[in-house]
Amino acid sequence: MDNDKFKKQSQEILSSFTQDPPDRVWHAINSRLDARKRKRRILFWLFPLSILAGVISIIPEQQTPKIKPDNPQTHQQQSASKANQLPAAEIAERAQGQQETTQLNDVSVQNPSNKASESNPVKTTGKKHKLKEAYADELMQSETENTANPIEAYQSQELPFKALSLVEPVWQSEITSPKPINHYPSVNKDTMIILTCVPQKSKPGKLISWHYSGAYSFHGTGDLEGMQLEWGFSKTINRYFAFYNNVGVSLHGGSVVQPLNLNILVGPSAALPVGQGSVYEITSAIQTAPTLLGSVPATPLRIGVGGLLRYQFYSGGNGYSVQRNQNMQTFTLRDGNYNGLSLGYRVVVGLELLNTKRNKLQFQAGFQNDTRGDVITGLGLSWQYTKQ
Amino acid sequence: MQNEDLIKACRKGERAAQKRLYDEYAPQMMGVCYRYAQSLQEAEDMLQEAFIRVFSNLDQFRSEGEPGAWIRRIVVNCAINAIRKRKMQISSWDNQPEELHPITDTDPEIKLDAKELAYLIQKLPDGYRIVFNLHAVEGYTHEEIGKVLGIKPASSRSQYLRARALLAKQVNVLQQKSK
Numbered sequence: 001m002d003n004d005k006f007k008k009q010s011q012e013i014l015s016s017f018t019q020d021p022p023d024r025v026w027h028a029i030n031s032r033l034d035a036r037k038r039k040r041r042i043l044f045w046l047f048p049l050s051i052l053a054g055v056i057s058i059i060p061e062q063q064t065p066k067i068k069p070d071n072p073q074t075h076q077q078q079s080a081s082k083a084n085q086l087p088a089a090e091i092a093e094r095a096q097g098q099q100e101t102t103q104l105n106d107v108s109v110q111n112p113s114n115k116a117s118e119s120n121p122v123k124t125t126g127k128k129h130k131l132k133e134a135y136a137d138e139l140m141q142s143e144t145e146n147t148a149n150p151i152e153a154y155q156s157q158e159l160p161f162k163a164l165s166l167v168e169p170v171w172q173s174e175i176t177s178p179k180p181i182n183h184y185p186s187v188n189k190d191t192m193i194i195l196t197c198v199p200q201k202s203k204p205g206k207l208i209s210w211h212y213s214g215a216y217s218f219h220g221t222g223d224l225e226g227m228q229l230e231w232g233f234s235k236t237i238n239r240y241f242a243f244y245n246n247v248g249v250s251l252h253g254g255s256v257v258q259p260l261n262l263n264i265l266v267g268p269s270a271a272l273p274v275g276q277g278s279v280y281e282i283t284s285a286i287q288t289a290p291t292l293l294g295s296v297p298a299t300p301l302r303i304g305v306g307g308l309l310r311y312q313f314y315s316g317g318n319g320y321s322v323q324r325n326q327n328m329q330t331f332t333l334r335d336g337n338y339n340g341l342s343l344g345y346r347v348v349v350g351l352e353l354l355n356t357k358r359n360k361l362q363f364q365a366g367f368q369n370d371t372r373g374d375v376i377t378g379l380g381l382s383w384q385y386t387k388q
Numbered sequence: 389m390q391n392e393d394l395i396k397a398c399r400k401g402e403r404a405a406q407k408r409l410y411d412e413y414a415p416q417m418m419g420v421c422y423r424y425a426q427s428l429q430e431a432e433d434m435l436q437e438a439f440i441r442v443f444s445n446l447d448q449f450r451s452e453g454e455p456g457a458w459i460r461r462i463v464v465n466c467a468i469n470a471i472r473k474r475k476m477q478i479s480s481w482d483n484q485p486e487e488l489h490p491i492t493d494t495d496p497e498i499k500l501d502a503k504e505l506a507y508l509i510q511k512l513p514d515g516y517r518i519v520f521n522l523h524a525v526e527g528y529t530h531e532e533i534g535k536v537l538g539i540k541p542a543s544s545r546s547q548y549l550r551a552r553a554l555l556a557k558q559v560n561v562l563q564q565k566s567k
Contacts, residue, residue, distance in 0.1 A: 017502035
């Protein structure tokens, strides 16, 4: 039997060969399809949510009305009038000194730079509180008249309760809403807090950094290679996290047509020479990937996860790609939507190589996948400049 | 339901339609997987992966075409990918000693049924099995097989000839036993 006959005979016999797969195969397919559906749903929401988070992070903080510094004269008048209003019984009580100490059960927070907090003390509990308020007023009065240390002033008068002076930088919006007493864990109920607020123009730690990244990357299964460039800015959320908004471009090219690696066999036919069996393709894209950046404490490792919005252009134009035909001698131009928008996600892992006050340099590895099934992996460097 | 309607329903993600498409083509495709796989378990995995890809890429299928040929191509792709994932050293096929399975011109007439022949093909060594399937059954040329598997066309040719010789030997043995 010659070779052709053996082949033909094998083909004929095997063309009728079928085998029923067990039910577990369909069950597995079914559950994987369900999982893909869920994943697609998550992807669908991931992008708008990350965009929303990005928008929230870049909206300027709400401006609070500026608080005019206290007029010492007015303040003195207010304090004096309050002191005058003290009932005689309370003034006598004040003289009793230490005996009252254990009975005091409240704390007042006084803010010398803020009238609003005067009208909004943390708690008020009857006579005892009024007594302390009177002390506080007197303290502030003495503070404006001479520059004596408030703690010493209290101590010299043998106060019936402990006094603690705190100097705390506060952001302007915080001045109008005094912090609850449990904000100061070391303070007990018998302590009077003299809170000196130092207004800050912006919250400390909210830094803006500019990022410039470049990566050598692969598109698809590695048959297209090229590069990605990205520019963006990040704003710190807290010590460990920052939100990164960016825009990037990518360019990839390569020979992609291998007879068995394409699945599509349909579309308007057009005979192309087999040639070397491959066609050069180029993809270019513009994308944005709002990313939550996190740093792993005590390590140089940085991780970023976020959504992806990508518009890709394909060198074959919108509508054509090539596919080898079954006869192995011609190609088919396949129809499809190759220029288009897609949603996806991106994961970035970085290793910090340099970290100075203003500059950071990271070695980065990235992976992204989108709804068109485009996978891009890359390795590169990212430079981060922080405005101080 | 016509094929076109069935495909449309599958594209919409209707599970009943997907099951119908699966029921229609799975037995034939399982036969393909069986020939490429080392075991039944591996064939089932290949079939599962192939149908996931079929349902994921249905929007790229043009309705006037025959789904069977399109699905078969995906199945063959998946089979080759699965073999690659097994990290089989395809390049090592280039240097196999000739005395292992000498090339002969004497081939018996095959009087086996499809299942028996498929079984014998499955029992061929990896390289022989894949090249035999691609060349003798799917109709690829040795140049194309070389490109797909990353081997020289000459290696594909010699793999095929050895596979055929080994298969012929085993067909003979089996036919003699059945007499």
